[in-house]
Amino acid sequence: MFSLFVIPFCIGVVLLFAISAMKYVRWIRQFDKRQQVVIRHNIWSWRFLPAIWEAFREGLLHWRITRHHFLLGYMHRSLAFGWFLLIVVGAVQAILACPDGHPFYVAIFFNFFEPRSEHIVAFARSQTYAHVMDALLLYVLSGLTLAAFKKVWSRPLGMRQTTRHNLVDRVAKFCLWCIFPLRLLAEGATSAIYHNGGFLVTSLGSLMNAMGLDNEIFEYHLWVLYSLALGAFFTLMPFTRYMHIFTEVFLIYFRRLGLHDTARKDGYTLFELSACSRCGICIDGCPISNPLGINNIQGVYLLQNIRNKDLWKQSVNIAENCLVCGRCSTDCPVQIDLETIRRQVRSKDKAPIDKASGYQYLKSVHAFNAVGRVGYFGGCMSHLTPGITEAMEAIFRAAGQDYWYMDKERTICCGRPLLQQGFLQQAEELRHRNSELIARSGVTMLITSCPICYQSFTKEYHLNIPVMHHSEYIARMLQEGRIHAERSALRVTYHDPCELGRGCGIYTPPREVIQAAATLVPTRHEQEQSLCCGINLGNTVISNGQQGMIRDRAYQNLTEPKPDMVATACPMCKKALARGGETPVRDIAEIIAAQLTPAQ
């Protein structure tokens, strides 16, 4: 069983597997030492089982995209899962039809090679298989129709903005889109001659006969075109976004093994870069896109530019213009750690530490013997919103808590702002001194009012004491009955700070705190969907006016239910939102401090 037209397909398949394998081997070699140890340690564990399930769920069923938007999920699923089933069922069909073995391409071009003419024995239930194959083809074609529709009008599929693809991607997409209609036509032509196939193909065959076409000539040419489309697509695949099809499976596996991004670009990052399908879901939620209308810096473009090494300089510009609000990582169906990759590009670890002038003061900040107390770290931003630190001190007093306000007089930054700007060594310097001070003071717990510091202390420090954001602390004090608050008649909306919510997953404690002192009114964008306040130490590119536009959008969302007050749990969000308009903006600590009552 051979025909010349299978050659393009075969070449495509060989190239696809050869190039992909080469790339994967190269990337795996670039894993850093610690990652290699992790892989060796975990490779024989049971972790591959959940990885298989996740790969099936995300690679084929596109579960996360479906949760994002049903129709969009259907589109991706029908193309991925539909094509996958087409291949699997086709292979089964080929095995049943040729029990004596057959070349691998027969499964793909089954109807051409097995048109069920008189001299070939039909296998059991062959008609059922034909119907199933037609149904699957129809399934894929329905997704393709949606994809074509999305290109014209993406709104009904839940996307305001779609990705602008580069030339190679567009060519590959064209090939992909040709594959399935060509298959349908080729099978239709075969059916017109041999009267085989299921409900779809037979109908098309009859139609072609009725039109009086010369199907004998048509048939072969259509199969040639089908093979060409497949061959071209497979050849292009390793160089385009479609590399994500296999890479995502590897990425899921490595992630399950316990790998994650590090400060430098390594093998794992390379897998992530190629696992991005450039679906563009990261664009719509991005505050730089909506409301600012800047649509070339989102995760999808960052990864695309890094993959295309010539554009490194441009990647740096793209990486700098980001508020690090984490919305894209949350929305990303592949769960790529976009924040860390941005930081890798931003890295300025060659910038020398100016120890002579800049860091001398670190030595002059001293620890205090605070054994047995809790440490309170207001944070630089809380010093600019003294209402919050005053409220926290009032709450500590009411709770009868012994505390050491460690940065009351002299402040050392937690280091995260430097880290976000890529000054890794400098940030390490600050973290080192802060860790020393905390260890020496002997505090039993660290409480901070600033979500930026909180994220830093929990993720970038290695403290051996618990760290709490003040929302958690106040919620616990209320629960344990160590402080009491009187409920007021105020209607309050709550703004989820990016660093606290999406950054650290703290959504409930601040809401509990508000409900203890006021009525919490829901807004349209909450929790993971919350909007950025516009100020973030991560972005040094956008102007004050642009920050204001982002803030206005968040402010409008918060004041839409006409609350008496807007609450938040971050000094920076408080400062940003307070400039938005007349509605008072308070930190949850201030709201509780104002309603404190003595114990009954």
Next chain:
Amino acid sequence: MNKFAIIGTGPAGIEAAATLAAHHNEVDIYEQENAPLGNIRDKAFLFPNFADADEVAGRLLARLDHPLIHLYTDKGIDQLEETPDGGWSVNGNTYSRVLLATGYRTFDAGRKEELGYGIYRGIRSSLEMEQMLREQKITNANGDKPQRIVFLQCVGSRDEKTGNLYCSKLCCVTAVKQAIETRKLLPDAEIFIFYMDLRMWGQHYEELYRQAQQEYGIRFVRGRISEAGGTYDGRVQIKSEDTLMGLPLKITTDLLVLMVGMEPSEGTRRLAGQCHICGDYGFAQSIDPHTDDNRTAHRGLYVAGACKRPMTLTDAIADGRSAAVVMLAEG
């Protein structure tokens, strides 16, 4: 004979009313508060000549004492619109011309939370300082005589973060004036003024600034204050930078006085918005700031005084008179 309406009884409104009445026109002048000249009555002395504010207010009020001027206090403006015959209707009464002289309000220092206003008792606005000067009694948070007093310029002016990019024009000289008055009351206190640059543009202002340094021992530090916090004993700790020395600075003071800038008043914002003559920052807008500064895009509607931009008392009086002349000239 025309009938004129003036909204606002600040210096501009009063001067315009007096000028119009002197030319035998009937004038209705509206005030939402219970008495005119609210923004002068809360001052002690006026720069640059330390004139008694009450006395100046009295002289201005006397100009309203004219049979053709009808003063309506406690009368906010509920309705202001053009009538079909080209006149204007104010609260249901019809006039041929209307002058908007709704003035300014001071910046709410609480909006710059890092300066601790409203949180620490040792931090006052320049208005509260003026009140203490009126009472001839300056006290710190604990009610004692302050040893050290710091004035901070440009609070809510020339500040991108609060959105007010403009200079409020008169805080520089006000701080110098208040510092000198403070020195007269507290001969032994240390007095500092933190500034970005001092804009001594008016007659006698520069001389006052020189006197402040030479005769009154007031010390000027170039630098903004980044944050102010309370100490355990009710004093105020300030973080700043001396930008001439290039050194970070941290000092503790008994009193921190925030020189709040000028913003359009509520009335200015509302009425200018309603009449679509809103300019930058919510101030009212004239046709041209050089050659046509009292007429607006609407026939019969005029603007004068600090509702257009920050203005001193002297400027506001002159502008009110100029508006009256333009109104008369247009018949």
